[in-house]
Amino acid sequence: MNAEDTADQPKILIGISSCLVGEKVRFDGGHKQNRYILDTLGQYFSYRPFCPEMAIGLGIPRETIRLAVIDNHVEAIGNKHTELTFTRPLMRIAEEQVNWHRQLFGYIVKKDSPSCGMERVKVYRGDLPKREGVGLYTATLMRNFPTLPVEEEGRLGDPILRESFVKRVFIYKRWHELLARGLDWAGLTDFHARHKLILYSHNQELGRQLGRELAASHQQPVDDYAAKYLAQLMNILKISAKRSNHVNVLEHIRGYLKQNLDKSDKQELTESIENYRRGLLPLIVPITLLRHHFRRNPQDYIERSYYLQPHPDELMLLNSL
Numbered sequence: 001m002n003a004e005d006t007a008d009q010p011k012i013l014i015g016i017s018s019c020l021v022g023e024k025v026r027f028d029g030g031h032k033q034n035r036y037i038l039d040t041l042g043q044y045f046s047y048r049p050f051c052p053e054m055a056i057g058l059g060i061p062r063e064t065i066r067l068a069v070i071d072n073h074v075e076a077i078g079n080k081h082t083e084l085t086f087t088r089p090l091m092r093i094a095e096e097q098v099n100w101h102r103q104l105f106g107y108i109v110k111k112d113s114p115s116c117g118m119e120r121v122k123v124y125r126g127d128l129p130k131r132e133g134v135g136l137y138t139a140t141l142m143r144n145f146p147t148l149p150v151e152e153e154g155r156l157g158d159p160i161l162r163e164s165f166v167k168r169v170f171i172y173k174r175w176h177e178l179l180a181r182g183l184d185w186a187g188l189t190d191f192h193a194r195h196k197l198i199l200y201s202h203n204q205e206l207g208r209q210l211g212r213e214l215a216a217s218h219q220q221p222v223d224d225y226a227a228k229y230l231a232q233l234m235n236i237l238k239i240s241a242k243r244s245n246h247v248n249v250l251e252h253i254r255g256y257l258k259q260n261l262d263k264s265d266k267q268e269l270t271e272s273i274e275n276y277r278r279g280l281l282p283l284i285v286p287i288t289l290l291r292h293h294f295r296r297n298p299q300d301y302i303e304r305s306y307y308l309q310p311h312p313d314e315l316m317l318l319n320s321l
């Protein structure tokens with residue numbers, strides 16, 4: 001498996017809203033420290049905190065900001081002093097951070113914030129708010145780095161979204177390691193092969209389509225195709241991985257053991273996948289069983305696939321799926 005790929009590696013650099021690491025930078029001098037992010041994910045992630053509102057010179061305490069539609073544009077304005085606008089400073093401060101943003105493999109932002117929120121931030125039309133906005137700093141970050149995994153701390157409470165974000169971070173990091181080694185068609189094809197089953201667990205049709213496009217693109221320079229490949233890869237990974245898709249992948253992997261298992265092992269494996277399908281067992285159970293059988297009956301393709309080991313076991317992300 002791929003445990004060696006993550007063990008003893010330096011921590012992965014992740015950008016984060018400063019208040020989430022406990023810095024007292026909120027409008028009222030408080031913070032929103034998140035112990036799961038710090039203690040659990042912090043075993044593998046190192047954080048680069050940034051508070052855009054502090055960075056544009058707003059002090060503590062400060063008037064809160066809100067997003068509002070003014071002349072058909074979304075603007076960040078003062079909550080009380082609505083004549084004050086912070087739109088350009090927030091966007092400019094995000095642009096000024098691109099050098100360190102470029103070094104990141106993910107970003108965790110504070111939900112609901114008109115500066116940092118990733119989605120569903122309140123946008124006012126008059127006094128009526130609609131949850132349809134994106135914080136202006138984070139909107140600029142995501143526009144500059146559309147493939148960077150970005151997630152809100154609130155959504156990390158959801159097991160599926162949490163697993164998806166962490167998996168994308170590890171994949172994004174491996175992608176940059178591939179680029180650093182020097183990209184060629186052989187390397188890209190191998191990268192795809194090792195992530196193919198993960199893609200199938202998100203959307204089999206789109207995963208297959210990406211494989212076909214990759215195979216048909218060899219006439220062009222690999223560097224020209226790479227950005228398109230990454231964009232599609234990350235888009236597929238954003239689709240929720242359904243239980244039924246995981247079942248298809250697990251059954252596909254089980255097929256590689258057809259010749260190697262006796263009747264009772266086969267039955268145990270089938271029952272484990274079936275119980276996962278019915279929601280009686282978490283994904284980690286059939287995966288652990290499969291890992292066990294492949295340790296005894298190694299298969300190169302499965303050995304190299306990241307599906308059975310998408311991230312470190314210590315994070316226990318497959319235990320809640």
Ligand code: SF4
Pocket residue numbers: 017018019020025026027050051052053054110113115116
């Ligand atoms: S949400 Fe963003 S702008 Fe608000 S305090 Fe936290 S880091 Fe600063």
